[in-house]
Amino acid sequence: MNSPVEIPFKSFIQIERASHIPIYIQIANHLTQAIQSGTLLPGTKLPGARTLSELLQVHRNTITSVYEELYAQGWIDVKPNRGAVVMPRLPKIKGRTTESHGYPATTGFSFITTPLLDNPFDYAPCDYVFNDGVPDIRLTQIDDLSRLYSANMKRKSNQKKMSYYNQEGSRYFKEQLSQYLRLSRGFKISINNLLITRSIEMSLFIISEIILRQGDYVVVGAPSYFAANMIFQKSSNRVLTIPTDDEGLNTDALEELCNKHLIRLVYVTPQHHYPTTVSLSARRRMALLQLSKKFGFVIVEDDHDYDFHYDKQPLLPLATVDTAGMVIYVSSFGKSLAPGFRTGFVVAPENLMVEMRKYLGIIDRQGDVMIEQALGEMIEEGAIQRHMKRSLKIYKERRDYMSELLEKHLGEWLSFQKPTGGLAFWLSFRQPVNLMRLKKLCEKNNLFIPRTLLYQNKDVTALRIGFGHLDQEEMNKTVDILRQSISEL
Incomplete structure (x- = not known):
């Protein structure tokens, strides 16, 4: 949670010194309203009595009384050596709500929207992932x-x-x-x-x-x-x-x-x-x-x-x-x-x-x-040239190994040309299959294939899969999952 000194307390605590209401009650009421409105979220650590008293220009004992009042009402918890913290579960008050009104869900004005720029990416919590051809950060x-x-x-x-x-x-x-x-x-x-x-x-x-x-x-x-x-x-x-x-x-x-x-x-x-x-x-x-x-x-x-x-x-x-x-x-x-x-x-x-x-x-x-x-x-x-020379040797070995795996385990379903460069293969299916169904089967088997890698229309059924980010063990596993998922179609 944010440090208490970052919270603009003076913006929502207004003290009327001429009022008949005691100052500590005024401050407690303002803090209660801030908690109810969501300005102070559950779990927020409040400043120490000395710090808040100096900020609001009141006596330290006044803030001590404020915290005692809020604690008695169940708004905050006070622990030794930790200070005052807004309660994780707030009390319910009959006829009033302690839920935050929150930020407006929609604007009060119209504006131009476009579906053309909708986020094309999707995600899934799988241990193995195909991408469109990115380098291995480990190198x-x-x-x-x-x-x-x-x-x-x-x-x-x-x-x-x-x-x-x-x-x-x-x-x-x-x-x-x-x-x-x-x-x-x-x-x-x-x-x-x-x-x-x-x-x-x-x-x-x-x-x-x-x-x-x-x-x-x-x-x-x-x-x-x-x-x-x-x-x-x-x-x-x-x-x-x-x-x-x-x-x-x-x-x-x-x-x-x-x-x-x-x-x-x-x-x-x-x-x-x-x-x-x-x-x-x-x-x-x-x-x-x-x-x-x-x-x-x-x-x-x-x-x-x-x-x-x-x-x-x-x-x-x-x-x-x-x-x-x-x-x-x-x-x-x-x-x-x-x-x-x-x-x-x-x-x-x-x-x-x-x-x-x-x-x-x-x-x-x-x-x-x-x-x-x-x-x-x-x-x-010359560091970038040395790095490229080392990494290219590894990527070439990975390309060759992935090519052997694809030919051996998926050749009956897929055709491809070994790429002369880049970090991805283009895999064309010999017979059309439902790629979205294949994607779901792969996710079930712990391999995530983003929908941006799927290409399917009346003429084409193909995948673009990157190999650069995978070592040999990971390539073996991902190709095995892909083979298993295709066989389940």
């Missing part, structure tokens, strides 16, 4: 992170940076990140081409606020990332889908749409398409850039899994070969680290950056300078 280099963060907090030169808002972010981090992106992804950029955000989703939200207006057409793959779909639907209300196959987004279908509608934005995850994990082929990458130049639509390239590749070097981002300034590149940094050390970023031409910083200054003006400083040092010291 995080906690020592490196804590050392760098602690050092930055203590460094005097950084103390000024914590005393003022800075929507531009850490210049040092942006310098290190731009260099990292030049070496790892082929970007020829300066810090003026970078925007640091909290996440990919925040980046997409800012982009949609600037680029889209109601009625604009947005094109996404079928299927596509649910959070991006929600953001674009809210901003434009016209989201069209085109098929995806083994080469990724179907650019022929996109061209047909462009001939029918004025397309404003195309959202693509070319490195590992979400959720199917396939890569956009080199041929279609070039076709997409050519269509963008021809029809004038913006390409938003979401590169959420670039750092996780196993078998060969990935193709460079579309944005690195974009000469017309039509691609906005969105990604994250530190995805393999603890959640609090991850950050999103956007790469785009400078004129768009100017506008994006205005929006960032409204929704996240302060940022997190200390985290950015620590991340910058991880790049400069």
Whole structure:
């Protein structure tokens, strides 16, 4: 319970010194009303007699009398060395209620609501969980992170940076990140081409606020990332889908749409398409850039899994070969680290950056300078590269092991391609099954599958399941539960 000194007693205890009612009774009555109304909740510790007397400017013996009165009426309990505490069970008074009126359940005014942004996530108390492909927090280099963060907090030169808002972010981090992106992804950029955000989703939200207006057409793959779909639907209300196959987004279908509608934005995850994990082929990458130049639509390239590749070097981002300034590149940094050390970023031409910083200054003006400083040092010291090298070896082993398990135990029901990168498998059922029923059976057997991982329509019955967060023992158990649950359908 909150410390008593944090409770604004003077706001609800008003003493009328000219009244014929004794002061201790006035104070007791005000405290009783505060307990009855719910201002003072059951279990709240009241301040000591000396503290409250000084606050209300009355004699200490007056507060002692107040507490004796409240104790006699059953409102508080007084224990040696612990002081006065509001009773957990309050007394009932005939003709009056001791229940709190509470905060208003609804507003007295109308406002705009939207089902488009309803929380898509669900939860269940299971020991085992599938996700859509997140790293294993147990592999995080906690020592490196804590050392760098602690050092930055203590460094005097950084103390000024914590005393003022800075929507531009850490210049040092942006310098290190731009260099990292030049070496790892082929970007020829300066810090003026970078925007640091909290996440990919925040980046997409800012982009949609600037680029889209109601009625604009947005094109996404079928299927596509649910959070991006929600953001674009809210901003434009016209989201069209085109098929995806083994080469990724179907650019022929996109061209047909462009001939029918004025397309404003195309959202693509070319490195590992979400959720199917396939890569956009080199041929279609070039076709997409050519269509963008021809029809004038913006390409938003979401590169959420670039750092996780196993078998060969990935193709460079579309944005690195974009000469017309039509691609906005969105990604994250530190995805393999603890959640609090991850950050999103956007790469785009400078004129768009100017506008994006205005929006960032409204929704996240302060940022997190200390985290950015620590991340910058991880790049400069090479710690992030060493961590990625170690963790990639483990994730590759986990991918291979999960592939063997799926083939051995679920091959008769499911088909899949071993992903060349990322932290998830796309599992297609050979024959349609009821995925919601499968989800419930898995929960009954102690395995939780979020509904956001279920993909089912007249043409597709599939699951996206992450493997990065599971060790071999956990993979054995989850695949066994999945096999058992499928057999019970």
